[in-house]
Amino acid sequence: MPIILGALPVLVCGTATLAIPADRYLVVDQLQNVPDGWMRQSGPATSTPTRFWLAMRRSNVSQFEEQVIARSTPGHPEYGRHLTREELRASMRPSEQAAAKVRSWLEWEHVPAESIEDRGDWLAFTIPLSQAESMMKTQFSHFYHSRTQTTTIRTLAYSVPEDVRPFVQLIQPTTRFGSPQAQDSPETFVPVALTAEDLAGNCSRTVTPACLRQLYGINDTEIIPDPRNRLGVSGFLEEYARYDDLEQFLAEYAPNQADANFSVVSINGGRNLQHSLSPSSEAALDIQYALSLSYHASAVYYTTAGRGPMVQESGMLTRADSTNEPYLEQLHYLLDLPDKDLPAVLSTSYGEEEPFVPAAYAEAVCNLFAQLGARGPVFPASCPFVTSVGGTEGMDPESAISFSGGGFSDIFTRPSYQDADVTSYLQSLGNIYEGLYNPQGRGIPDVSTQANNFVLRDHGEWMKTGGTSAAAPVFAAIISRLNAARLEQGKSTLGFLNPWLYSLKQRGFTDIVDGGSVGCDEPTGAQMATPDLRTLLTSLHSSLSAHDLEKTTTLLTQAKRTLLQQNALIPTPTTPRDLLPLAREILELGALAAIRQTDAPGFTRYYQQLQPFYDLERDSRESSSQRSKITGLYLLLLLSMGDSTSFHTVLEGLVEEASLQGRSVEDDPFIKYPVELERNLMEGSYDKVWRETNSERVPGEDFGLFSSVLVGTIRSEIADCSEKAYPSLPISNAKNLLFMDSEGAVIEFAQQRGWVLRDGRIYFPVEPEAAARSEKDILVASGTIIENAIGYARELETIV
Incomplete structure (x- = not known):
């Protein structure tokens, strides 16, 4: 773009x-x-x-990673001998x-x-x-x-x-946009009123520590606590682990661990506020199950601040929602720890979707995980040097859960420890899914545990949740128990797990063969889908009208899944004809919902998905869709993004179609609006753009959202040039220059830009190269602003 x-x-x-x-x-x-x-x-x-x-x-990355795998493989002469911090630093130079x-x-x-x-x-x-x-x-x-x-x-x-x-x-941070998110189920955290049956631990409806101990054979053993058996829990996104919630949870579900507690380590300014009103259900889930299932482990909550690159002059984070690279900050902090302070296990219940992570970033971070693995810790997460944990549900039988991810990486190749198992699995598949996955990629997950209907305590309230974020601390606690046993026998901790796990040949594990996601049989699918889609469509209209975007998103997911099962998400000759108008209307509502969420990429996807439906509509000469509105919004989006080429490509097609029908594109108010805005922009008439976006000629609420983005883009460009043209401006003049409604809005905008406000004027930051600019350069830039900001020439002349 x-x-x-x-x-x-x-x-x-x-x-x-x-x-x-x-x-x-x-x-x-x-x-x-x-x-x-x-x-x-x-x-x-x-x-x-x-x-x-x-x-x-x-140049030695592959050799180092091979060494990590070798040291973690049973039978190797150096199995279990982890590198010290100094040895690792020497090899990483x-x-x-x-x-x-x-x-x-x-x-x-x-x-x-x-x-x-x-x-x-x-x-x-x-x-x-x-x-x-x-x-x-x-x-x-x-x-x-x-x-x-x-x-x-x-x-x-x-x-x-x-x-x-x-x-x-x-x-x-440059091109990496994604931020970690908890790996929850679609239902996430739901407050519940627990019944006596729940409190008693009915494992068919509520998963508790007792249920997990029974299912996985976790028995209490007399082991002397060892400070080296440190169990780490990762905390991101301002999630805080609360001591009183842990105390109440252990009293109810793990009285044998009632004295268990955790310490807190702050990374990059991370906090663990005990009286924050913000939800902390993920932190509660992780710390409560890690402590209730491990035994006398030294638990540490590593709270890492950050979501992006904003710091104060002092170097401290400006606020909790700033976004420094949390993974990098945490990994470098841990790598810098002395050997005695390094956690033996680190449970991380956060992850990102691989397609949205730059490959170079993924590879670099994965190598950091390899470095930590070489020093001993193990990570239930996802890359060849961490242990990926999937999810199951049910007790008899235990089955794969529908929302647990799995498959093959497009970034990381298959590690040697997976060769035998993955090759055998792919041979059993044959060519049934050929072309839909990368057969040479690293397979995930490595192991799975229960991941649904977990009960937890947050802010004094009982809740239920599910997701592989629940599975990670369970498996981490099991490994912590194994580490305790090894330390008592004078052995090292397990370290990087995966080569050992695959060497077991499934001994000690249950082969999960049940579960998964299924659709409808083809003969009855369309008949079942039509009434369901009509019901969903009615609900979609209601939720969108009520501006309930969270419910709308959930309904859209259900509707698109049904369309996909019925081969109606993209129209084909075999698509049932009665599903086509329903499918088109659902996608149109999805496009409008994306706009109201200011989700430009989402709106673009919906627009592209709708084109085959609109082609069918043109061929049939029937029009009952919102094509004009969706197309006008797409033109406005392209305009706000500065994509002139795509704007004119779409417009030329509309002009040709309109001429064949003996009309003008500007007869359509939805198309006329972005066309006039583009015309004003090309003339440099920013004042006209501002007036149009604030007039009664705006076709509707949805157009107003993208219009605001367009005005913001123009305002930012004028602000950039003002910084270079003037040392300062009166606030009253800046209000006119920036198309602001009030001086209060100017002050807020100035604070966002980092401008200095003093004595009724705005003072722009002076950079070293700008300080040496000649008076002639300043006058040229000033004149450019005057020329382009038509309608405000008089005010600007006064400023000059």
Whole structure:
């Protein structure tokens, strides 16, 4: 996707250039589009200090990873001998050439030496965004995620000098958008009123520690507590483990562990607030089951702050919702610990979908997991050097649960410890799913445990939940018990588990052969689907009208699953004809819901899915759809994203179709609105755009949402140029210049940009290169603003 401002009239602001020619820069990573669920917003304040992690390439990565697997394989001469911190650091040093080249580049770019942290093959450094944009030839923006309601600072591409590129694996946070999320079931956490049957532990309806001990044969044993048997639990996303909830849970469901407790370690400013009103169900689930099932383990809750790259001048996080790289912060912290303080097991109930994680980032982080595995800890999570835990449900039989993920990686190749089992499994499949997965990829999960109907205590309330986030602490607790037994016998902890797990040939495990997701049989499927879809459609209309977007999203998922089962998600000759209008209407409602969630990628997918249905509609000359509205919204979205090429491609098709029918595209108010806005933008008439987006001519509420994004884009461009044109402006003049309704709105906008407010004026940050600009340069930039901000020339002349 092109940069947002690419198709708008450019305000010539003037930028400083590096001494290194631009053609000597090579791209390190580039995204073609903004990732699903994210929407670009205004640019951040260029003075924002940002902490970056740079991973240097090493030539011995594969040899090191083979060594980790060998040391973790029973029968190997060095099995169980974990590397010390110093041994690991020695093996992780990059080549002298790589270190010198990267250090020279940072010095050339005036990165403060005191801000650089050397972590072997990784470097961390903190610089303002303006400096990062200059040295990486990029532009950062704010991006908003509608589902999680978080904002982060990212870019779509970045580059480094040609002679530095061979030694740089990645620099983050740049192009990695995803943030960890708890691996919950679709129902997530549901408050419940527990019955006497639940409290007694009826395992057919409620999973408790007693149920799990019975199912997996976990018996209490007399083992002397060993401080080396440290059980770590990862905490992300401002989830806080509450001591009083743990005490009440253990008293009810694990009285034999009533004295169990945990300590807290803060990473990167992470907190563990005991009186926060925010839900902490994931933290409660993890810590309560890890402690109730382990035995005398030294439990530690590692609370890691961060979702993106925003820090104060002091280096501390600005607020809880800032988003530093939480995985990188946690992994580097753990790798830096002395051997005696390292956890023997770390339970992580958070994950991200592989398609949305840059491959270079995934590989670099996975190598960090390998480094930790070489020192001893084991991680129930997902990559060849961690143990992936899936989910089951039921007791007799225990069966695979419908929402537990599994399959084969498109990033990581199959590790050697999986060869025998995966090869046998693929042979049993034959060619039934050929082409739908990567047969050479790393298979997941490695193990599974119960993952549904778990009872927990959060904020003094009993709840039930499910998900592989419940399975991870269960398996971690089991491994903690095994580590305790090994330590008592004078052996080392198990360390990286996977080679040992696969060497067991399923001894001690139950082969899960039941369960999974099923659809309807073909002969009766369409007959069953039609009434269900009509019911869902009615509910969708109601929830969307009531602005209940959470319910709408759930209903859309159910409806699309039904359409997929009936071969109606994409129309084909075999699709039942009575399903076509239902399918089209469901997708249209999905498109409108995506707009109201400001989910631009989601809306784009719905628009593309609707085109085959609209083609059928044109052929039949029947029109009962919302095609004009959806198309007009798509044009407005393209305009707000600066995608001029796609805008005109769609418009040309509409013009041709309208001419064949003897009419003009501007006869349609839904199409006329974005066309007029685009015309005004090309003229540089920002004042007309602002008036149009605030007039009665806006076709409807949904258009108003994308119109606001468009105005925000224009406002950010004017703000960028104002920073370069003027040392300061009166707030009253800035209100007119930025199309603000009040001076209060100007003040809020100025604070977001990092501008200084004093004595009724806005003072713009002065960067070193800007301080040396000539009066002529400033006048040229000022004149450009005057020329483009038509309608406000009088105010601007006063300012000049």
